[in-house]
Amino acid sequence: MTDFAQSLRDSVAANFESTVDDLSALVAIPGIAWDAFDAAEVERSANAVAELVRDVGFADVEILRATTPEGTPGAPAIVASRPAPAGQPTVLLYAHHDVQPPGDRKLWLTEPFTAERRETRLFGRGAADDKAGIMAHLAAIRALGDSLNVGVTLFFEGEEEAGSPSFRNFLETYRAKLDADVIVVADSSNWAIGVPALTSSLRGLASLDIELATLDHAVHSGMYGGPIPDAATAMFRLLATLHDEAGNVAIDGLATAPRPELDYDEATFRKDSGLLDGVELIGTGSISERLWAKPAVAVIGLDLPDVAVASNTIRESVKAKISVRLAPGDDPESALEALKKHLIENVPFGARLEFGAEEAGKPWSANLDSPAVQIAHTALSDAFGTESVNIGLGGSIPFIADLLEVFPAAEILVTGVEDPDSRAHSANESLHLPDFQNAIVAEALLLARLGGQD
Ligand SMILES: [Zn+2]
Structure with missing residues (x-):
């Protein structure tokens, strides 16, 4: 690591406890954008996030919304930006502040909306998906401070878990504000605890x-x-x-x-999917190939x-x-x-x-040869001390297709703070804190290197 990289790592470490405190405060707000839940909590969530964005030095923080195709108002999103220095790229940092409902309370070992630390993990609804994505973006910017050498636009959506009904209209309405060279979507998972990944294909x-x-x-x-x-x-x-x-x-x-480099262990796959004993897997090729490719x-x-x-x-x-x-x-x-x-x-x-x-x-796959993808992998590998890998998703992230259509020239990087045990959407959602810290370092390195620094 260069001195600059080490200084970023030190800065992330010095602020890490307050980053976790801010995340915990967000977890306490049950902002669920489903009709059956209190919309006032989503507003409260948006206001709390806007305050954190102001804290890291963004002056013009806006809470914006667009209408859905049915004409109803969408949930509040936070948008803020710092213009790019001359000749430098602009990076859009995406995450969402709304969360899934808690589900069956009896299945939780902790209070869903009270962040609770147990050993290396922080438990609570949204602790991983995706309030940690918001905090990773903000903590990376805080670590860079005045040395930030790219333009940054923050876009924190408020209705992702409700299917992003006004998302497409939002992108079109605020296209000029959101336009960027690189889009970082922090809403996916790493491959394993300690093994960072870019999600590079979606079916x-x-x-x-x-x-x-x-x-x-x-x-x-x-x-x-x-x-x-x-x-x-x-x-x-x-x-x-x-x-x-x-x-x-x-x-x-x-x-x-093409066949993915990584593969799933069959026993793990059988267990995760609930396949009954004796039932055969169908098709040919590796399991990851059948799932992703x-x-x-x-x-x-x-x-x-x-x-x-x-x-x-x-x-x-x-x-x-x-x-x-x-x-x-x-x-x-x-x-x-x-x-x-x-x-x-x-x-x-x-x-x-x-x-x-x-x-x-539409399916999607990242251009693995693009400079942004390579810089992202190097940043992840350096931050975690373990080679970063490409993972696929068998499903889709529908809003990625919208981003691609509205911003066809942008390079999209799908990163994540989750790991296979994060249980996003389920009871006992949690975040692995050491990986979270490394994810912040990785993002700070990514922003620095996109700005030509190291
Ligand atoms: Zn999410």
């Missing part, structure tokens, strides 16, 4: 409702059963063609991304009579909803076409197939 989504019909009205199964294909059985045969014998997705035309298909809805009220009737038609997770590099529109083509070609018994509602979300 996309294509889902489709289908209806399969064999009759123009339902009939008695005794009077007509035998020669007539029932719509449910036809549907099962059709759905069964979506996988091959090995359990790989059998839809032609879907993309696959290959498509996956699941039937997530099926309209059939409940067993309790089923009568001896052959149904005329059945509806199903098919969900396809798409590998980074795939395109949701072409994936939907590939899915439709597959279904048309595999309809059994000449049944009538109709397509209904569809949904599409």
